[in-house]
Amino acid sequence: MSQPWTTEVRAPGKLYIAGEYAVVEPGIPAVLIAVDRYVTVRVRDAVGTGHIISDLNAGSRLEWYRRDSDMVIEADEALFSFVLAAMRIVEEVVVEFGEPLRIFDLAITSELDDDSGRKFGLGSSAAVTVATVAALCAHYGLDLSRMEQLKLALLAGTEVQRSGSGGDIAASMFGGWIAYTAFDRAWARRERAQRSLAELLALDWPGLSVRRVAPPDGLRLLVGWTGSPASTSRLVGGVQSRKDQGGTDYAHFLAESRRCVTSLVDALNAGDREGVLAGIRRNRELLRQLGERTGITIETPTLRHLIETAADYGGAAKTSGAGGGDCGIVLIDADAGIDGLLALWERADIRVLNLSVHQPEGPVE
Structure with missing residues (x-):
């Protein structure tokens, strides 16, 4: 036994x-x-x-x-x-x-x-x-x-x-x-x-x-799954193998990403809602440009649809993780009506994941 x-x-x-x-x-x-x-x-x-x-x-x-x-x-x-x-x-x-x-x-x-x-x-x-x-x-x-x-x-x-x-x-x-x-x-x-x-x-x-980092004040997080699993190691490895081919492009991407994420963290900690949304939109653009320069598909057509429909409803959206499928995230005003957005996602076979943040247990040691 x-x-x-x-x-x-x-x-x-x-x-x-x-x-x-x-x-x-x-x-x-x-x-x-x-x-x-x-x-x-x-x-x-x-x-x-x-x-x-x-x-x-x-x-x-x-x-x-x-x-x-x-x-x-x-x-x-x-x-x-x-x-x-x-x-x-x-x-x-x-x-x-x-x-x-x-x-x-x-x-x-x-x-x-x-x-x-x-x-x-x-x-x-x-x-x-x-x-x-x-x-x-x-x-x-x-x-x-x-x-x-x-x-x-x-x-x-x-x-x-x-x-x-x-x-x-x-x-x-x-x-x-x-x-x-x-x-x-x-x-x-x-x-x-x-x-x-x-x-x-x-x-x-x-x-x-x-x-x-402080959670976003007055904003709601939506997560949409495209139903198309992606290989993080393959996508990240693909960008790493091509990073030296773009000359100064990769160094520029790193500098801009550092600037963008640092500003996003500051906006989160300050409760600056518009700054948070701007940071998400800027990071989406940086990733889109990275995909174009390296020939790696980070933003698939389905993820692009998720992002663009969320923008029509006032949300800021981007791929999450390596992209190439998997999930997209949206930060949108907590009081915004999203029924129409979710209906658009359903018609595009984008599944809303019912997720909440796992609350931290104690300080970072």
Whole structure:
């Protein structure tokens, strides 16, 4: 008879509000929110063989065991790449702290896909990484701050996806509205090769910053899903591979994105409604220009329809995340009538996602 689950942690999904693509460069800001759909990870001790069970990827299961201290998996690891990276990074800290390694079962459930398994673009990889790190830290009794757990999750994420900024991981870890800037990944790789993991967690990471941002005053957030899942790693990788071909264009994009997002954060914190709307519109234009210059389809026809119809109703709209499908976001006056807008979206097969902001739990540490 199976033992009861002894540890349970959930991590929220995320949405980008502004700063996409530029945020992959260290120190360039983005604004994100955590949303109230979750990945839940449960852990319990096991004997001999551990299992990873997931309702992601059409319901998957993996067995693992130990050969000395090594984790041995004989099946294809691809479906669980982020989970396994998170498991290994936490256990590296466990070993450094002199604690014994354990065999355990780990179960994953997700609310970040639709009923057919298509992704909404809410950051399921980031959420499962955060939830796995937090659950195993709790299971092993590791006394790590949230910022230290964030660093573990960032390292795990870069083991799988080298081009990501980590903003989705930070939003999932801290909740609420945040301004995020990415760490210097090349610096982290160098330090990782020279230091213990515990030493690396204690350092200030160049570029890395997470700050609370005030939610928009008097504005409502609408999220429309196009029904067309997009590959963030492919789209971001495509822009990164082309960034040197545009001469000064990419540097100009970074400078303008920094200026735009900084102004947006200031407007949010000041309760400047018009400044917030202007920031969203400006960021949309910067992303549209980036797509044109690189030949990457960031704003699909369906997303363009979402944006332009929202503008007709007085809202400010843009793609969220890498674009290429997935979600668009709208900030619109909280008192605005939106029935007509939603009817237009329905006719265009744009699904409104009933999302709220996952409220933060405590300060950023």
